[in-house]
Amino acid sequence: MGKIAFVFSGQGAQYTGMGKELFDNSPAAKKIFDIADSVRPSTSTQCFEGDKETLSRTCNTQPCVMTVDLAAAEAVREKGITPDYVAGFSLGEIAALGFSGMLSYEDTFRLVCKRAELMDKASEEDKGTMVAVVKLPPEKVEEIASRFERTYPVNYNGPAQTVVATTIDNADNIVAAAKEEKGRGVKLAVSGAFHSPFMHSAAVGLAEYVKDIDFAKPQMPVYSNYTAKPYEGDCKAQLVAQTENPVRWQTIVENLIGEGVDTFIEVGPGKTLSGLIKKINADVAVYNVEDKATLDALSL
Numbered sequence: 001m002g003k004i005a006f007v008f009s010g011q012g013a014q015y016t017g018m019g020k021e022l023f024d025n026s027p028a029a030k031k032i033f034d035i036a037d038s039v040r041p042s043t044s045t046q047c048f049e050g051d052k053e054t055l056s057r058t059c060n061t062q063p064c065v066m067t068v069d070l071a072a073a074e075a076v077r078e079k080g081i082t083p084d085y086v087a088g089f090s091l092g093e094i095a096a097l098g099f100s101g102m103l104s105y106e107d108t109f110r111l112v113c114k115r116a117e118l119m120d121k122a123s124e125e126d127k128g129t130m131v132a133v134v135k136l137p138p139e140k141v142e143e144i145a146s147r148f149e150r151t152y153p154v155n156y157n158g159p160a161q162t163v164v165a166t167t168i169d170n171a172d173n174i175v176a177a178a179k180e181e182k183g184r185g186v187k188l189a190v191s192g193a194f195h196s197p198f199m200h201s202a203a204v205g206l207a208e209y210v211k212d213i214d215f216a217k218p219q220m221p222v223y224s225n226y227t228a229k230p231y232e233g234d235c236k237a238q239l240v241a242q243t244e245n246p247v248r249w250q251t252i253v254e255n256l257i258g259e260g261v262d263t264f265i266e267v268g269p270g271k272t273l274s275g276l277i278k279k280i281n282a283d284v285a286v287y288n289v290e291d292k293a294t295l296d297a298l299s300l
Helices: 020-025 027-039 043-049 052-056 058-078 091-100 105-125 138-145 171-180 197-210 235-244 249-258 272-280 292-297
Strands: 003-008 085-088 129-134 152-158 161-166 184-187 261-267 285-289
Touching: 003 058, 003 091, 020 027, 020 043, 020 058, 020 292, 027 043, 027 058, 027 105, 043 058, 052 058, 058 091, 058 105, 058 261, 058 285, 058 292, 085 091, 085 249, 091 105, 091 235, 105 197, 105 235, 129 152, 129 171, 138 152, 138 161, 138 171, 152 249, 152 272, 161 171, 171 184, 197 235, 249 261, 249 272, 261 272, 272 285, 285 292
Parallel strands: 003 085, 003 261, 261 285
Antiparallel strands: 129 161, 129 184, 152 161
16 A cells, blocks of 8 residues: 545534544544633534534634544544645644644644634635636636636645635626636635635734744645645745635646555545546545544544
8 A cells, every 4th residue: 555645624514513423432632622722712612512603603613623634634633544644625724733733632723713714714804706617727716716706716625626705796707707618616604714815814813823833844745735746945935825826726637647546545534535536536445433433434
């Protein structure tokens, strides 16, 4: 077998009850929930009992999803499986930083709470939305986006899926434009236009916050959404830049495969990243761990 990468789920994967079986069956996972609750009381309760509306608020989504991400990762590590590399999609990158040892788990949770607060505020101050465009290559989506003001490709998810951030007024027009080009546009149920200039105020606030945080050397390479390469140099600047710049997920996956990764384990709620990875390269092994059944089934 080649190398292993853990990939951490992002915002949008949340659901009521996520992480409960991990909490009940893995001491390592339970420890993560305990840390989360010590920094942000009621995080576990929101994961296990929060309704769709509650979990959809950015200020709740980010800390809750990240808690389940890390709980799943620690449950896998508890089984004796450790990664050679880690990466996370958007919010998941924060979890990857914590898991790698670049940040203590307490600092990781404080950071994600601040990030969520800032992005929630930015979404209220400069309202936008996101549209996923499928069945078209990234270059065509970039061309479509160029036709509209304040419209930016922000999630390069795969060879035929790119998400754009835009104004609420433009969303229907982008869906129509995608249809004209023989593609399909899907308006996403999100609270803001993430990874775009709509988030500039959040990036400014995050830069101010992280300047006093110490980053340690990671125990394994952490791939950056901003560069699609391992973190190095000014880690704080890369983390801040991620907030208002595109997530280059396809390139990250391709670069990991180029480093010899042939096994990806998605840790956290849902299977979104698993599906994207399979569309990027159908030859790699992909697993997801989010509950007792998927944890028990994981055997490498």
